[in-house]
Amino acid sequence: MPLRPYRPLPLATPAGIEVLTRILTQGPIPxxxxxxxxxxxxxxxxKAVAPLIEAGFVTDQAASPVELDSVGGQIGIGRPVSPLTVVPRSxxxxxxxxTPTDLIGVTTDFTAGIxxxxxxxxxxxDAKTVIAQLADLAKELIGTLKTGVDVVGxxxxxxxxxxxxxxxRHGVVRDSPFMGWRDVPVAELLGRKLKLPIVVTNxxxxxxxxxxxxxVGVDADSFAVVTIGSGIGCGLYINGEVVSGAYGVSGELGHLPLAPGDLVCTCGRRGCVETVASSDAILTRIxxxxxxxxxxxAGAIKLAHEGDEHARAAFDRAGEVxxxxxxxxxxxxxxxxxxxxxxGVAEYDLYEDRMRQAFGEHAFGAAGDCRLMLRSHTFDxxxxxxxxxxxxxxVRGEPPLER
Structure with missing residues (x-):
């Protein structure tokens, strides 16, 4: 069966969206x-689950006797429970x-499994060149999706x-210093080539x-993701939602003016955190x-690990900022x-101590109890x-996937 660009979800109410979101992010769940x-x-x-099961998006697991209490979702000794889970390949x-040097593409299932x-x-x-290569890569990835015995949705x-x-909302990259892009309508340009809904995001x-x-956010009430590499980024999850900001800008940790004012950032401004703490800035100083x-x-990291005072000083300064x-x-x-x-977490050990020290010095009161967790990520x-x-x-029926 040929791939279709869109398969509507049978969700008509906010309750249905909430139920599917719970199943998707916390399932299997009774x-x-x-x-x-x-x-x-x-x-x-x-009522919300029935049409999802009928349409093949959700399934009941085989019923099994369990003993569940009110805290763990359990409902009594020996009573069968059929946990609900999404069908990944639906x-x-x-x-x-x-990135400025590479394109990375993945195909995933409904659970974001690669x-x-x-x-x-x-x-x-050049934006037009990148859009053309993105379209080619997307077509190549779509071509890898198998049909027949290994059916995927x-x-x-x-x-x-x-x-x-x-x-x-409009799929426009307003300003990307790393790419040298301003006001590039990525969703529109790519959508013309692929005839599929395009979601463009930071x-x-x-x-x-x-x-x-x-x-980690499945069980967290609030958290932040801070990325360290060629740039310093920050994403925030607060009050049940990932923060987008009223104007689409939020969490720009790398552009807080905490570095010396004589240092010019890639964004054109002075004194940004990235002028000291990005991997490019560290390498330039060393x-x-x-x-x-x-x-x-790699050579700079090696020097620092070998104890070179100049290399160590650059990483210490980055950790402090x-x-x-x-x-x-x-x-x-x-x-x-x-x-x-x-x-940038490959060199995390080189600035971790100074970073934690500076964090402890400046975190106010109980804010200092916030946990700092290292989590390795790749471009994939x-x-x-x-x-x-x-x-x-x-799932939410948001643009451009409105129901």
């Missing part, structure tokens, strides 16, 4: 536990991550994750959505202080957990985050 967590009646849960999703990964080098950051949409200021926010629905202009990042920025964010927002992720995870934004829009 109906009684969904009712307890949502405040809906069991009859309302059953739909397929494409996730794409854009099925296929493709990496392709970028010849240019139709592609419901394509997610694109890009660094910078992104207007998610890359760190996409990673945060993935953690919210399928990672090259200058060691007088080794051809040194690469990152720790101060984390404290400022935690003091303002108050998350219970900060997940530190990104391609960024692409998976783009796919997760499609899944969220699909």
């Amino acid at each position: 109906r009684v536990e969904i009712a307890r967590r949502t405040g809906l009646s069991q009859a309302a849960v059953t 739909v397929s999703v494409i996730g794409l991550k854009v 099925r296929k990964v493709c990496h392709r080098p970028l010849d240019s950051t 139709p592609v419901i949409g394509i997610g694109v994750a890009v660094s910078g200021d992104v207007d998610e 890359d760190v926010r996409a990673l945060t959505v993935a953690e919210h629905w399928f990672g 090259r200058a202080t060691t007088k080794q202009p051809k040194l690469d990042l 990152i720790g101060s920025a984390l404290a400022a964010m935690v003091n303002l927002v108050g998350p219970e957990l900060v997940v530190i992720a990104g391609e 995870d960024w692409a998976r985050g783009a796919a997760a934004t499609v899944i969220r829009a699909y």
Whole structure:
């Protein structure tokens, strides 16, 4: 059967959306536990689930006698419970991550489980060239989806994750210093080539959505994701939602003015955290202080591990600024957990002590109890985050996947 661009979900009410979201992010889960967590009646849960089961999006697991208490969702000794879970292969999703040098693409199922990964080098950051290569990569990934015995659902949409200021509602990259893009209508241009719904989002926010629905955020009341690499990014999950900001900008930790004012950032402003703490900034400083202009990042890390005082000083300075920025964010927002992720975590041990020290010095009162957790991520995870934004829009019926 040919892939279809969109498969509608049988969700007509907010209750149905809430029930499917619980099953998707917390399943397998019994109906009684969904009712307890949502405040809906069991009859309302059953009514919401029935069309999802009939359409093949959700399934009952085989009933088994269990002993469940009121805390763990259990309903009594020996009474059968049929936990509900989504059918992962009921739909397929494409996730794409854009960097200045590479495109990373994945196919995922309904639970954001990665099925296929493709990496392709970028010849240019010119927007039209990148859009054309994104379209080719998406078509290649769609072509890997099997039919027949290994049946997978139709592609419901394509997610694109890009660094910078992104207007998610209209699919426009307003400003991406790394890509050199301003006001690029990515969703419109890519949609013309692929004839599929396109969700374009800030890359760190996409990673945060993935953690919210399928990672640490499932059980957290609030958390932040801080990415450290060529840039410093931050995504926030507060009050039951990933924060987008009134103007589509939020969590720009890397552009807090906490560094010396004589340092110019890639965004054109002075004194941003990224001017000291990004991997590019660290490498630039070590090259200058060691007088080794051809040194690469791996070599800089090696020097620091060997105890070179100039290399160590650069990482210490980065750790101090990152720790101060984390404290400022935690003091303002108050998350219970900060997940530190990104391609820059390979050198985390080089600045961890100074970062935690600076965080402790500047975190106010009980905000200092916020946990800092290291979580390794690859570029594949960024692409998976783009796919997760499609899944969220699909379940909620948000643009461009409106029902």
